């Protein structure tokens with residue numbers, strides 16, 4: 001890795017330890033199929049042979065479990081780079097052997113790698129005149145602005161995941177929801193050193209209401225019939241897309257709540 005970029009061989013395969021200089025700063029990531037896996041925080045991108053990718057482009061390219069492994073590398077290396085000093089006494093933190101954590105040699109402050117939890121919610125309502133259900137999609141004022149996405153946001157301190165769903169829906173589109181149900185989760189390497197996305201389904205509650213956006217965070221929010229969704233949807237490797245696909249009429253066996261405990265990748269559809 002260099003910055004937020006990930007290096008693969010020219011054919012897209014992951015590098016072996018022997019492919020890199022022996023004095024590389026190795027960071028243990030765990031094991032894959034019983035074999036130890038390491039990441040390297042490389043200083044420059046030019047000095048190493050191969051192809052550099054952003055995590056989204058790599059995740060779209062390689063099969064599981066490699067996309068998740070690349071996301072873990074990005075999260076761990078970014079966390080180490082941004083947690084070098086003790087926040088209490090400014091001493092340099094030291095690794096805790098065998099743990100994804102650092103400790104201050106000066107004041108003993110323990111600094112585990114922490115995750116930020118975020119919620120996404122697929123909100124549906126009955127379609128007009130007995131037609132197909134409708135799904136609420138939104139467009140953001142920043143990032144990929146052309147994409148139709150789900151209402152989402154970070155969980156706040158002292159808040160349950162479900163409370164975060166209700167709050168984000170109220171704040172972002174001014175609606176109330178019911179039947180909030182857990183769908184599944186996905187570690188997400190796009191935002192911050194460690195983000196865990198949790199997906200929910202919900203039904204619009206109360207009398208038919210139209211979403212209202214503030215224009216700063218969201219530019220648009222609209223109901224779409226589930227059989228006529230827009231083409232500009234989140235990528236196939238994202239839990240946003242799994243939620244949307246599971247809500248479609250053809251979702252069938254992939255309906256929310258089914259097979260999630262076997263891993264979110266069962267929801268991937270091509």
Ligand SMILES: [Zn+2]
Pocket residue numbers: 086087088089090091104105106107108109
């Ligand atoms: Zn300290």
